[in-house]
Amino acid sequence: MLHRLEFLDLQAFILVAELGSFHEAAQRLHLSQPALSRRIQKLEEILEVELLERTTRRTRLTPIGTDFLPRARRMIEEYESSILGIRELATHQKGTVTIACIPTAAFYFLPSVIRGFSEAWPGIRIRILDVSAKEGLERVISGEADFGINMFSAQSPEVSFTPLLKDPFVLALRSDHPLVDKPRIEWSDLEQVRLITVSRDSGNRILLDNTLSAEGIRLNSFYEVQHLSTSLGLVESGLGVAILPRMTMPGADHDSLRARELPKPRIQRTIGLVRSNSHSISSTAQLFIDMLLERWGNSACT
Template sequence: MHRLEFLDLHAFILVAELGTFHEAAQRLHLSQPALTRRIQKLEELLEVELLERTTRRTRLTPIGADFLPRARRMLEEYESSILGIRELVTHQKGTVTIACLPTAAFYFLPSVIRVFSEAWPGIRIRILDVSANEGLEKVINGEADFGINMISAQSSEVRFTPLLRDPFVLALRSDHPLASKKQIEWSDLEDVRLITVSRDSGNRTLLDNALSAEGIHLNSFYEVQHLSTSLGLVESGLGVAILPRMTMPGPDHDTLCSRDLPEPRIQRSIGLVRSNTHSLSSTAQLFIDLLLEHWVKESI
């Protein structure tokens, strides 16, 4: 029976990331046969096939793709463990990985990261700016220490701590005819071209559900994958968009502006997502404590 060796894990991660045994072997200063033996030993230990080998490229099997974030976490924990007790206790080194909605990353993180890095300059911060569903998955599988996400991205495997409510607004050009109206009505939007994000988006689901419940039907003319793209199309004059206020640029923007929407008020709840199954590292807990303290002060 083979023992799990961290050099085998490192070899697997490198082959998975580079896609070739040749490049991975060069990075590890191993011969290709020696690298192949390490991967085979890991596969025999796990009793699964992790990689599909072809003449040109190497791809992860579905099980290999599932194992990759776990392998990275195991390696990170191993590397942390050899930093020495003193460095860990005093938080001189370490890594905090945060799965964060792209729209929330700029809003929540810079000021907290600045204070955190001044206090603990040796701790690295990794931000995975991903969609709500991806962020939830990364917290559940342990690839991220915690997440900043929407309450709609829920699972029994995580717990949610709300931080703020983010209302949806109408995004439009400053020279659009609706920009001069004091109060927008849903009927105003029936004849304009609406730019929406795809139905896979948590924001789109929340919006569609709220409008459907009220019998409101809008002209969803353009569909994009990212909120930032929809803002670009609005700025180009192709239509208007209904977006969370957090995604909007500041009030001094040359071209874009926003207007409040009528009832029903549509808003998303943004907050902290933590795993119920993975224990937090002490460095991740430090960051969370600072984040929560910061937002308590902001809300006073």
Template sequence: MHRIEFLDLAAFVRVAESQSFQEAAQALHLSQPALSRRLQKLEETLGAKLLERTTRRTWLTEIGKEYLPRARRMLEDYESSIQGIRELKTHQKGTVTIACIPTAAFYFLPSVIRVFNEAYPGIRIRILDVSANEGLERVVSGDADFGINMISAQHPDVSFTPLLRDPFVLAMRSDHPLAALTEVNWQDLQNVRLITVSRDSGNRMLLDSALSGHGIRLNGFYEVQHLSTSLGLVECGLGVAILPRMAMPDAEHENLCSRELPPPHIERTIGLVRRDGEPLSSTAELFIEMLLKRWRE
């Protein structure tokens, strides 16, 4: 059985619409015998007669009348797919998917997305605000084009490009007794209710690792899953929390403030995570180029 080709459908639709082999052949830049062969092949493939023809006129059979709308849709779908590829190539359409740790999503992305959307309004941005470990897996599996993550979230199949260092600070209410101190010692934290994130959190593992070598152990009174939850408890006056500075609201916040931690100074490195050995889509490359330019200025 023959395969239906684009020119076969185009020949049939053009003849059906013009009811003239001569006009259709000229429009398709084919000779009339070549046009006839196209139509004959299409009819053989379908196993049905589509057109009747005399020396004076051409008309559709009943089957031809029924098939014409389908043929038109098939041509439109084909042309739409070609146009879609062109739009992707010229960055008129597309999607960029980013796996980003929640604390960095607000800090890194809005300003870049705003500029990117102005330049490429047809490209959609999909943000997966997930934990460090899940974000890494999303990049490795290909669910995300790239990620913004911590350097501690490493994998043999990804590369990491550092963007900035984010120190940990002590977060508290502005009216908390520790807020009156210009310097805070680790001993000061023994007498307060400390809000920590769970031990399987990337931030908690980084903290525990950095402190264990100095014999410092965090004694959490409350344990939560997300940094945003710990900030909520801090704002309610339930305790203090150690978290990345990036997670803190603006310095002008009416209820919350932060203090630097005593040595050992702890920080996390935030950067770009990409799969090794696999090319990114051109739209993802464009976004990364804009992101890197924004954070190197």
């Protein structure tokens, strides 16, 4: 309330200064002259200075009042521009949507949605935090990200999860590897080859290890990298094979990489939309979520 009264007091001061008359300013503001005088007096008390000299014939600015007038105008302009900014946000003319997304899903899910979203709301910026599953979850929980695209295994009671797509794991091979043309891949085929894996704290690695351990399957994890893209680079160099989500693989027309289906037990991850249970979603972010669900929401069971 205090800030609102100060704003109105500033308006009153500016109008009196511009018109040089309490009478005319009171009429413009639809106030009585005593009410207008109280506003000016209150402003002077807050600032602890005299802004106006009042005589029976005219009103003029004191030297301090002359210095303060352009500052008061800037305060009004800043206030009005901030109100305009809020209106632009409310009408989705401006704003930022921040998405915490695991890197592989960023390439798969987001480009088509961003393209349509930017055409519909060109003034809204998109900020993508391409981070690990664990870090992405933390960004959503902290409120740094409006929402996330993450794995189902990386969950917390502090978020809700909406599935978007099931992503099976495949065997990544170089095109000249002996297993490329084998009619059917068995787990026993992979016991002696060098397996390129991601670090043990990766959500993908945890999912893979847990599934194989439950079935008593032991593979030769020879190389360990931090990122799935690095493991593909090593596969392409002929250093080994990798088991990774199909989403991470390049297209079928890639010159040197091939994907083969794995035997049972089938390993797959569920990718979905992650929202905080404690932070409300901005209307701008909700627009993006609606478009994302419209594009991918029917793919959760595929």
